[in-house]
Amino acid sequence: MKISIFTSVLLLSILLVAGCESLNQDTYEEFFVIESYAVAGRPLPDITIKRTAEATDFYDDEAVRVNNASVQLLRLDENGATVDQYDYVLQGDNGVYTAVNQVDLIQAGDTYQFIADVPGAGEQIRATTIVPDTFEIISDIPDQLIYQGEEQLEITITNTTPEFRQNVFVFSTVAQEPTEENLTPFYKATFEDDDDVELNDFIINSSGLINEGSFEINPDNTITLRFPWLGVAFYGDNVVVIDSVDENLFDLVRSQEVQLGGSTLSPGEIPNVLFNTEGAIGIFGSMATDTVSTRFVRGF
């Protein structure tokens, strides 16, 4: 059969489009990494500065620390103008910089900005956070609760104006008696079934990020949160910590968990983490926090 002109055009188009588009795999680029957390009502935070390493190399977190940066923390007003300026100094040689001023405290609702200059770096490092409003736990907390009993730990907190869409909370228990005998059933089974799991993995047990919209707002504008039993890893005394996090922490944590998998992305499809930083990757986050204590006892 003669190959028609039309068929020739089709075959030619295969060759043309085959050469049209290629998506090149790019190569490793080193970035600076910053890490700092401001907590409302607490002293000015430390900041760690380091570098990334190639994914295929042996990773030594100490070896990538940056010890020659000049660092300042600024407190800004609503127009972005500097209100206070704090100098930082390197502590030892581990890339950790500490504020010279250990008196001033982080103010809820205020804006803080780290700026850092590293010799030889292409651009200045900047990261900004707006500290969430403080809140207070106002409910009476029982001294003791039966694990998975009829009474569940309920915590009522004062409502606050969110800095962005809605407040985002993290609930954590910090076990005060973390022994194998004190593990609750689910965590005991996890510990026994997996050789890679250690007791220390459960001492601080966190709920992850939970939107304020998950909870009911009371008529007096307070919020009542029911603490899920899943958050209790150990019987005995536990400190329950509630954190209200800023948008930077919200973005980093939720996107880092997507990198690990489990979202709607196909396996093997890995996005970058959401960093709200300039000149470096990492996190300058902030939070407001409050704690209560209670004791979880075995049910019968």
Add this chain to the structure above:
Amino acid sequence: MKKVFYALISFFFLFANLLHAQDGASVNGYITDAETGETLLTANIALVEVNRGTSSNTSGYYTITNIEPGTYTLAASYIGYRRFEREISLEPGENLRIDIEMIPEGVQLDAIVVESQSEREEQKNIGRAQVSTQLIKELPSVIEPDVFRSVQLLPGVKAASDFSSGLYVRGGSPDQTLILLDETTVYNPTHFFGFFSTFNPDAVKDVRLYKGGYPAKFGGRIGSVLTVFNKDGNRNETQGSVSLGLLASRASLEGPLGNGSWMLAIRRSTLEPVLAALRNSVDGVPDKFYFYDVNGKISNDITENDRLSLAFYTGNDNVSIPFQDDANINLKYGNQTISGQWRRIISENLFSFVTVTGSRYFNEPNFEIAGTPFERNNEIYDFSLKADFEYLPNERHTISAGLWAGNLLLTFRDRFDNQETFNNRISSQYLSAYLQDEWRPTEKWRINAGMRLNTFTEGEYIRLEPRLSTEYRPTDRIRLQAAYGRYYQYLTLITNEAFSGFDLWLTTDDGVPPAFGDQFVLGAKTVPFTGYGFDAEVYYRTMRDLFELDPFINDAAGLDYDELFRFGEGYAYGVELFFEKQRGPFTGFIGYTYGVTRRKFPGFNTPILDDPTRARFYPPKYDRTHDVNITTSLRLTDRWSTNAVFSYATGQAYTQPLGRTEISGIPWDNDPRDIFTVGNVNASRLPSYHRLDLAFSRTGTFFGIGEAEWQIQIINVYSRRNVWFYNFDFDDNPIERQEVNLLPIIPSLSYTVNF
């Protein structure tokens, strides 16, 4: 909106009453299998002497109008059946009703068949492909014969993995393909976590895929349409089959009912004995793990010109796994559909179908871990009324028109620790209307022009979709085709390639406009030698306003509906080649696809530290550049036959991590968090995929009761460990890349009795 609706209703009632006075004669009727009475869809019927022909519609009805009085040879042909011929004489103005009964070919003979120009497979229309149900049952498949896995062998259709039966057609994701069972939309047509489809091959009569450039009759998806029609049932005698397999077993029964027929087909998993045996020695074995589906249909001719049918489907997957002390997972999902259809021959040149459909999809995963319940409930209810008309005013035109009106109710509710965290209920009415004319100005030219109007009340969207296709036949063995269409989509699917049990559908709304795209297709269909076919198609398609669930959303509570989504765009283009041998003891086909598809979403695949609203195109995981599928069927003897499938595809896309760091100071963490830095998303390629599957069948009898068949299959004969994806384990330092592999060699055995 109401005015538009009433205007369209009036138009179609007027249209239905038009009758065109003809001086010419006509011949029409149903074309059926002589043994079972099943209608044959898109069979070819022609008057040999005058080269006038047509194909039967989806009800198996044909009509040839405006014929000069005289004597002719009425011929009909259909793959797998002996050619039909009868001499007919037509008087002026006569309307001759001839219901054609086609006799199945017992043995496939390598006979030379003289065909008229018009006796050409109508399934060679642009962008269209068909898979025979016999081929679906014969091809080696992973444990169960499956409709979707057979469709995945066609050029232009890709599979995401061995574990997924999802259809990725011409660069589109599975939700871009409309799936219709007896005219009813099926929202999650999968069983066993997506491993295979809900369509029981014993119940299916016709499967066709409109890969692209699909006609105005269909709408609602920007990619493609898959139509599945179940059997009506044997009108002449009661017959059935039973098939026993390793994973599931099937039984079907059909027979005559008055002036019609009935059909019932059941399939259920048969894993319980295996699970019970494992439970004593292995942890985490499901307490409950089964799926089933039931297909049924009743048809009846209430008059010579009126046929009623009622079809239903119900299917369910149910899993309960105690994966740990004080922890279990329960998953239940499924579909139910029902459709009632009235087919009427109004006159020799006017045919109508009126269909009432109902479809329900539900998905109810729930977990309880350490006394903390997580519950989700997602349901879709879709009820609709369709009316379609086919009108042939003369031999040059076939006019199709129709209406599709319905109500879609979608509910999505999440509960965490017995408190409702998200509750969304969307009720939307939709109305579509189309008008299409196939114009045949000369013997060599065919032009199909149409328009479809869609309305969707959730968001108050009204959209027009023009469609145009042309065909030119320079010789009797070559068809050159071109098509263009604009398509809109009002639904999006949230799914996981690895696991379809949590599939969730969401719709457009205020602030969430419908996705849309344009498709351009060029094709050439040729018959190089009798009994052979060679097809080539080139396509280009755009995807705009794609809306899908933002993958970075960890908690939907407190968010406005439009905040759940990310909005982006995409495109796809490619070339498909298809060569098939249709006749003789050795048959098969080779399909090759060169395909490229890309997506772009703001904030995704942007360079680190760049403006997060910028974006770059990237290939989704299922983008495979080259794809080849070869299937062969060989009858060795009267009793033995063999089938083989060989698949080769270049590697899927994946993301290569480039750098790493640690974040160790988050107050509520026990351990540091590892973070990758990546460059271009999905810029690397997995190793190529290839696999050979073989099946051997031996027919015999079962104690004289009926025919029996043993089928032995070997999937992945040389146990190629194809890579599904790479996993990067941070527990090792440096990071170790681990392969997660697809299926190894799997033998399988089944026994089927037909009685």
